[in-house]
Amino acid sequence: MSPRALMLRVCAIGALLAGTTGAFAVAGGWLSPAALTPARIVDRFEQVNGPHPGFRRNHAKGVCVVGEFAGNGAGIALSKAGVFAAGRVTPVEGRFALAGGQPYAADAATTVRSLALRFRLPDREEWRTGMNALPVFPVRTPEAFYEQLLAGKPDPATGKPDPERMKAFFAAHPESAKAATLIKARTITAGFADSTFRSLNAFRFVAADGHATPVRWALVPERPGVQETAAQAARTDKNYLFDDLIAQLQREPLRWHLVVTISRADDATTDPTLPWPADRENVDVGTLTLTGATPEEAGNCRDVNFDPLVLPDGIAPSDDPLLSARSAAYARSFTRRAGEATSPSAVAATADPGNAP
Numbered sequence: 001m002s003p004r005a006l007m008l009r010v011c012a013i014g015a016l017l018a019g020t021t022g023a024f025a026v027a028g029g030w031l032s033p034a035a036l037t038p039a040r041i042v043d044r045f046e047q048v049n050g051p052h053p054g055f056r057r058n059h060a061k062g063v064c065v066v067g068e069f070a071g072n073g074a075g076i077a078l079s080k081a082g083v084f085a086a087g088r089v090t091p092v093e094g095r096f097a098l099a100g101g102q103p104y105a106a107d108a109a110t111t112v113r114s115l116a117l118r119f120r121l122p123d124r125e126e127w128r129t130g131m132n133a134l135p136v137f138p139v140r141t142p143e144a145f146y147e148q149l150l151a152g153k154p155d156p157a158t159g160k161p162d163p164e165r166m167k168a169f170f171a172a173h174p175e176s177a178k179a180a181t182l183i184k185a186r187t188i189t190a191g192f193a194d195s196t197f198r199s200l201n202a203f204r205f206v207a208a209d210g211h212a213t214p215v216r217w218a219l220v221p222e223r224p225g226v227q228e229t230a231a232q233a234a235r236t237d238k239n240y241l242f243d244d245l246i247a248q249l250q251r252e253p254l255r256w257h258l259v260v261t262i263s264r265a266d267d268a269t270t271d272p273t274l275p276w277p278a279d280r281e282n283v284d285v286g287t288l289t290l291t292g293a294t295p296e297e298a299g300n301c302r303d304v305n306f307d308p309l310v311l312p313d314g315i316a317p318s319d320d321p322l323l324s325a326r327s328a329a330y331a332r333s334f335t336r337r338a339g340e341a342t343s344p345s346a347v348a349a350t351a352d353p354g355n356a357p
C-alpha cells in the first residue's frame with residue numbers, strides 16, 4: 001500500500017471512530033447536559049429515595065410469583081400473538097410490588113400496587129408488561145414524571161411533600177391535577193389479590209391480516225374487590241399486604257381475567273392521564289392463574305427487567321412517548337442494580353399465617 005493510501009485509510013478509521021464516539025455522546029446526553037436522559041431520571045430516583053444498592057429504583061419492595069395464562073380464543077381476532085389462542089397455556093412469572101424507591105417502607109393502603117408479568121411464549125418469544133392498580137397514570141410526559149418525582153419528595157420535617165411545590169407542579173401540569181383527582185377517588189381494595197392492574201399506556205394489537213387496533217388492558221381479579229376496612233388500615237405489621245398475598249397463595253391459586261379495552265378513533269393513545277370512556281368495548285381474552293410466591297433472590301423475578309417494549313409478534317407499541325422513556329429508564333435502573341451488592345428483600349420467605357384475612 002502506498003504511503004498516501006495508508007494515510008487515507010488511517011484518516012477514514014479516525015473519522016469513523018470520531019463519528020461513533022459522537023453518536024454515543026449524543027445518545028448519552030453528554031453534549032446536552034440539560035436534556036432528560038435515562039441516567040438523569042434514575043439519578044433523580046436516587047436523589048429522592050436515597051441509595052438502596054441492588055434494588056429497583058422504583059417499585060423497590062416486591063415479591064416474585066409464578067403461574068400460567070390460559071387464552072380463551074377471544075383475543076385472536078384482535079392480535080395474532082399465540083398467547084391468545086383458545087386453550088393455549090403460557091407459563092408466566094411475575095412480581096407484585098409497591099411503587100416508590102424505598103425497599104423497606106412499611107406497606108400502606110394508599111401506596112400504588114403493581115403487578116409485572118413475563119409471559120414465556122414458544123421459540124423464546126416473550127411478552128413483558130408492568131401494570132399499576134390505578135385508573136390513570138399521574139403524568140403525561142417523561143419530563144413531567146421527572147418534575148413530579150422532586151415535587152413529591154417528602155419534606156423531612158413533616159414526612160409529606162411540600163404543598164407549595166405540589167401546587168406549583170399541578171399549576172404547570174393541569175392534566176396531572178385532573179389525574180390526581182381520579183386517583184384519589186379510586187376504591188382501595190383489601191390487598192393485592194382483589195386489585196385490578198392496568199396497562200395505563202396504550203398499545204396496538206395487530207391481527208393476522210395486519211389490522212392494528214389501539215388497546216389498553218387490565219387484569220381484573222376473580223375475587224370480588226373488598227374495600228379496605230378501618231381495621232386493616234390500622235394494622236401495624238410492616239409487610240401486611242405482602243404477607244396476606246403470600247398466605248392467600250399458600251391456600252389456593254389466585255385468578256385474574258385479562259380484559260382488553262378497544263379504543264375508538266378519538267381516544268387518547270398518547271396520554272395515560274386520560275381515562276377512555278366507560279362505554280368502550282371490553283374483551284375478556286383469558287385467565288391468569290398465580291400459584292405461588294417466593295422472595296426475590298438471584299435468578300428469579302429480581303433479575304428481570306419488566307421492559308414494557310418486550311412484546312411478542314401481534315402486540316406493538318402505541319405512539320405514547322412514555323413507553324420508550326420507560327424502556328430506557330428501566331434498562332438504566334436494571335444495569336445499575338445488577339452491578340451492585342444486594343441486601344435481602346424486606347418481604348420474607350414465609351408469611352405469618354396469623355396475618356391472613
Ligand code: HEM
Nearest residue numbers: 056058059095114116130131132142145325329330333334
Ligand atoms: C416516564 C415514565 C416512567 C418512568 C421513568 C418509570 C420508571 C420506572 C423504573 C426506573 C422502574 C424500575 C425498573 C427496574 O429496575 O426493573 C419502574 C418499575 C415499574 N414501573 Fe415504571 N416508570 C414510568 C411509567 C410507568 C407507567 C406508565 C407504568 C404503568 C403501569 C409503570 C409501571 C411500573 C411497574 C409495574 C414497575 C415495577 C416492575 C417490577 O415489578 O419490576 N411505570 N418504573
